[in-house]
Amino acid sequence: MAAGAQAAGGADWRVRAAPLIGLIARHRVLAAVIFLAVFPWLAPYKALAVNILIFGLFAMGFNLIYGYAGMLSFGHAAVFGLGAYGCGVPIAKFGVPWFIGLPLGVVTAGLASVVIGWFATRSRGIYFAMVTLALSQVETNMTLGDEVFKIDVPRSAKPITLDELRHARPGVRKN
Secondary structure, three states: OHHHHHHHHHHHHHHHHHHHHHHHHHOHHHHHHHHHHHHHHHOOOHHHHHHHHHHHHHHHHHHHHHHHOOOOOOOHHHHHHHHHHHHHHHHHHHOOOHHHHHHHHHHHHHHHHHHHHHHHOOOOOHHHHHHHHHHHHHHHHHHHOOOOOOOOOOOOOOOOOHHHHHHOOOOOOOO
C-alpha cells in the first residue's frame, strides 16, 4: 500500500511540473542564462559559486575543442591563464576597478587566442598538440619569468594551525 501511495505521489509532482519543464525545454538558453546569473547568490559561498562557474566554462571550452572537434589542445590553459592575468594584474598592480578589469581580461584572452589559434590551426593531429604545448610554455615563461607580471600575495605573520582551522567559524576572523 505504501508503494502505491508513493507511486501516486511521485506521479503528482511530475504532472504539476510538466508545464515548467516544457517551458524550460523550449527556452533552454534563457533558462541557462537565468540560472548562471542567479547561481552565485544561491550557493552557500559566493567565491565557491564563482569558481564553479569559471571552471565549468573552462571545461565546456575544452569539451568543445577535444570532445567535438577531436583536437587535443595543451594551450587551452594558456588562454585561461592570460585572461586571468589580464584581469588580475591591472586590478592588483594599478588599482583598476573590477568592472573594468573583467573586460580587460576578456580582451587579453581574446587577443592571445587569436595569436595562439593562428599558429595552432595550421597544424593537425599530434602536431596541433605539440604547437599548443609549445605556445603554452611560451606563455608560462613569459608570465612567470618577469617581475612585472608577478602579483605579491600577502602572507600572515603567523602560520595557521590545524587546531585553529577546526574551531574557526566561516566569515569570522580572529586577530
